[in-house]
Amino acid sequence: MSVSTLVTAERDTEAGTLHQRILNDIEGKIVSGEWPIGHRIPFEVDLAREYGCSRMTVNKVLTQLARAGLIERVKKSGSFVSQPHTQSAVLEISDIRKEVESLKLPYAFNVPRVAKRKAQGADRLLLDVPVGTAILDITCVHLAGGKPFCLEQRLINLSSVEGVDQADFTKIPPGQWLLSQVPWSSAEHRIHAAAADATTAEQLGIAQGTACLVIERRTWSAGAAVTQVRLTYPGDRHALVATFTPSS
Template sequence: MDQGRDITLHQRIVNDIEGRIVSGEWPPGHRIPFELELTKAYDCSRMTVNKALTQLAKAGLIERRKKSGSFVTQPQAQSAVLEIHDIAAEVKSLNLAYSFSVARRAKRKADADDNRRLELQPGSSVVEVVCIHHAGGRPFCLEERLISLATVPEAEDADFANLPPGAWLINQIPWSSAEHRIQAVAAGGEAATLLDIARNTACLVVERRTWSNVGPVTHVRFTYPGDKHALVARFTPAS
């Protein structure tokens, strides 16, 4: 077979399979046709097909299982509902460059809403941090976080310039319990501006509270444009 044609066919197979996965035609768990089937369909060598599937596997789009074939993987920009997920790892799993920036940071007395969100005592102080997480230079997630200074006094001097608040907190204090709340919302003015999306764009919001043995640690609200993120939970039947 002509080498130029072989290269063209290899890329055509990659593009065709990737297109079907991205469009949703082949959902997560779907079995990709076997190598022999693809060889016949594209009238090419098995080596060409193998090279295409290897490229797709390296990109994280498919999973190759010995003796079983190749299957569409779950989207990598997913997080388990019951896990404390790492946004940087999510972005990097998409093969995109990760970065973050702090839009606002302030220490202040907790107001009534802060007290409700963190179950604080009257007169408590908090640090409020608003960050934008970027994927490939584009806004990926808005993080709005409150940190209790009664539980984490070190947060008063932290500027979070080099480490996102979530990662910083994990290094500072172990959490003993957490609560997640998930909802769909329409992007408001500030969120739309910081995420560079149209106002009222459908978004997925994950709110989380964590506690340590000392007391409430943090309340955080993550806002994702609706097409940027998904949540998944795995569970077993109740005994």
């Protein structure tokens, strides 16, 4: 009924959609501690009456809060403020070129090695393909302001990507090319610290043994292994930053 628009207009004191206002309100009560951990949130029907909206709107809000982990929903019992179990942080791992350009530094790269070969036993641990599969083994050094910024060591499963033969990885970095070619993918990241070995140190222009941040990523698309990459950053020149807000 159009009558309800009058009622909701009255509440229109704050910005955003009805969702947002209700969500902010409830989130505020949880974040501030007014509704402590374990507190039972009013039932959907009651909230709907309180906010003067339909139950679906409230449901949408509570569903979102549950997905964010602020509340837990139990059938028949109701919804409860949940205990913060794990701090989850969303890392945005972007294109290296963009990474460099966001630092206001000129970007460049060179490719010391491109080799096509058959997968060996050691590769299986990295790329998850049968021995004998044709793979591309690439080393790429990314430069920021003319200085080494990141060492990229990559394996590509040639049978899972079309048109790799046509790609010229001396003109476009392999990571960027793959991003534009492979439709969508799932990935697994592993982040750790390691001392630079002799080869790494030389290619990055740092002293052997320097602490480096290492990001290893394995990527699948449609169930097939696509690529494995190890990105090595000199530790003092790079940091991953992630922010986290409750309902995001």
